[in-house]
Amino acid sequence: MGRLEIRPEEHAALVDGRPLSLTVRELQLLVSLSQHPQRIMTREELFAAVWGGRPRDDDRSVDVYVSRLRAKLGEALPGRRLIHTHNGIGYRFSPDG
Amino acid sequence: MGRLEIRPEEHAALVDGRPLSLTVRELQLLVSLSQHPQRIMTREELFAAVWGGRPRDDDRSVDVYVSRLRAKLGEALPGRRLIHTHNGIGYRFSPDG
C-alpha cells in the first residue's frame, strides 16, 4: 500500500523501508485502523480493539493516540494525512493521503 | 437505487461510490427520509426520527436540515431533486429525481 508498510506480526511499521518508532499502543492503534481502510471506525470500536472493553464516557485515549500517531506519521510522510476525523463518529484510515 | 447509496451502519452515504461529507444530523435525516421512499413524511415524523420527541410549535430544524441536505445532494447530483416539498404537510424522498 504505497510507502507505508505495516507488519503486525513483527511489531513494526515501515515508511520507505525505514521503521517508525512507535510505542506499543501507537502501533496497535495504527494496525486497527489500517485493517479497515476507508471505513469509519467509532471510538468504541478502536478502544475495544486496542485497550479492550468499553471506554469511560469521557475517555479521550483514542484521540490522544491518534494525535501522537499523526505526529509521527506526519514526520515520516510530510504532507500526507492518513487518518481522517469524522466529527461525532470516529476516525477513518485512508492509505492514499 | 441508482447512484445514491446509503449505509447507516457505516455512517456513510455514497454517490457513485464517493462518500458525501454529511454531518451526523444530515445523515440521520437522509436515512429517515430514504427509509420511506415516495411517502410524504410530516415534520413531526422526521423530527421524532432524527431528534426524538416532538418539535416545538415554531421549530424549523427539519426545514433547515432539508435545505442543507439538498445543497450537498445537489452538488453531488446536479440537476436532480431527491427531496420534494409538500406544502403544509412535510417532505417526500424520491430516489429517481
Added chain:
DNA sequence: TGGGCTGTGAAAATCCTGTGAACAGCAGGC
C-alpha cells in the same frame, strides 16, 4: 393581494477534537 408556509444565510450556543503538559508506573543501570 394577504397571510401563512418554506428556503436559507448567518449569528449564537453547544458540543467535539487537537494537543501540550502533568503525573504515575515500570525497567534498566549504577
Added chain:
DNA sequence: GCCTGCTGTTCACAGGATTTTCACAGCCCA
C-alpha cells in the same frame, strides 16, 4: 535503593465543527 528515561493515562484549555435559533425574503394558494 535511587536515578533516568520511556510509556501510558488523564486533565485542561484553545480552537474548530456542528447544531440551534433567528430573521427576512420568496413562494403558494385562497
